Amino acid sequence: MAATSPSRPHVLVLEDAPTYRQIVASRLADAGFRVSAAAEAGRALSLAEHERLDLAIVDYYLPDYPGTEFIKRLRATPRYQHLPIIVLTARDEELNLEYLRMRLSVVVLSKSCTLRRVLDAVSECLTIAAGAC
Secondary structure, three states, X not given: OOOXXXXXXXXXXEOOOHHHHHHHHHHHHHOOOEEEEEOOHHHHHHHHHHOOOOEEEEEOOOXXXXXXXXXXXXXXXXXXXXXXXXXXXXXXXXXXXXXXXXXXXXXXXXXXXXXXXXXXXXXXXXXXXXXXX
């Protein structure tokens, strides 16, 4: 986890694969973001209660419950109703992408995309969210 500074956007990385979680978290930290990471949705919800998040990157398949359930629980919290969320998945062909994008208002990226694309999506989502205020 990176050192915290209130002026840097705070990104949650919820990913059960330790290597991928560390790579994404490290690249975000290197790009200047504050980063919190969790391997399970329950732990991520606890982090969200105690931290102020600006964006979440969520794996679709998690060990305790699906990423969609995490998103619904997180968005049930008033301060996170409009939190930008990026869903990462290795099996996008199995998912109802339209449901994810339209009903849950998330960006969906394949884990096969480059880390540069993930960073670009984070920046784009934060820019859009800042403009919505």
